Amino acid sequence: MEELHSALVSPRHVWWKPAGKQEKVWVTVSFVWCMILFAMMPLWHIKGGQNPSGIRARVDPIAYHKRVEQFVADYKIGEESGMPIVAPPPGSHVYLLGRMWQWYPSLQLEEGKSYTLHLSSTDLNHGFNLQPFNINFQVVPGYDYGLRVTPNKAGDYRVICNEYCGIGHHLMIGKVLVTPAKTVAAPRQGEEG
Numbered sequence: 001m002e003e004l005h006s007a008l009v010s011p012r013h014v015w016w017k018p019a020g021k022q023e024k025v026w027v028t029v030s031f032v033w034c035m036i037l038f039a040m041m042p043l044w045h046i047k048g049g050q051n052p053s054g055i056r057a058r059v060d061p062i063a064y065h066k067r068v069e070q071f072v073a074d075y076k077i078g079e080e081s082g083m084p085i086v087a088p089p090p091g092s093h094v095y096l097l098g099r100m101w102q103w104y105p106s107l108q109l110e111e112g113k114s115y116t117l118h119l120s121s122t123d124l125n126h127g128f129n130l131q132p133f134n135i136n137f138q139v140v141p142g143y144d145y146g147l148r149v150t151p152n153k154a155g156d157y158r159v160i161c162n163e164y165c166g167i168g169h170h171l172m173i174g175k176v177l178v179t180p181a182k183t184v185a186a187p188r189q190g191e192e193g
């Protein structure tokens with residue numbers, strides 16, 4: 001009578017085959033590659049130059065909110081649809097607050113000048129993404145990230161949120177206006193006037 005196969009009984013014969021040469025080669029290749037990637041993570045962290053240039057500190061969300069309000073009161077130059085437009089002096093600390101669902105306030109910075117841009121949230125995680133550049137930064141409640149920034153191109157930019165934060169996530173759009181450097185550019189050779 002033919003023996004029935006059952007998962008409860010272990011097979012009697014050697015049912016597996018030892019790994020062939022090709023299999024061994026591929027397992028080795030993938031293992032080595034895994035180890036390379038594993039080593040790249042800390043290496044990239046230290047050598048990659050992709051880490052944010054700046055400071056990190058714990059901050060109480062209420063205290064951060066107060067700082068932002070003070071910043072707005074100090075340097076407000078106008079308002080647009082109820083959103084204050086703030087133009088801080090070059091070299092100063094700039095505060096941007098991410099909250100459901102806005103970036104507060106609108107900023108006006110000067111091209112070629114350096115600032116320390118502080119980012120934090122007062123509710124939950126948001127993602128600071130400056131368009132059209134490939135700049136992404138996690139904005140986390142309880143932490144103040146101070147990034148040293150020097151806008152090098154005048155323009156009217158938007159900050160979008162790239163961390164899903166609820167029903168108004170897609171409406172979370174902020175503004176950063178970079179005004180051209182105030183120095184008068186010398187006319188280029190061959191140019192009229």
Ligand code: CUA
Nearest residue numbers: 126161163165
């Ligand atoms: Cu804030 Cu998505």
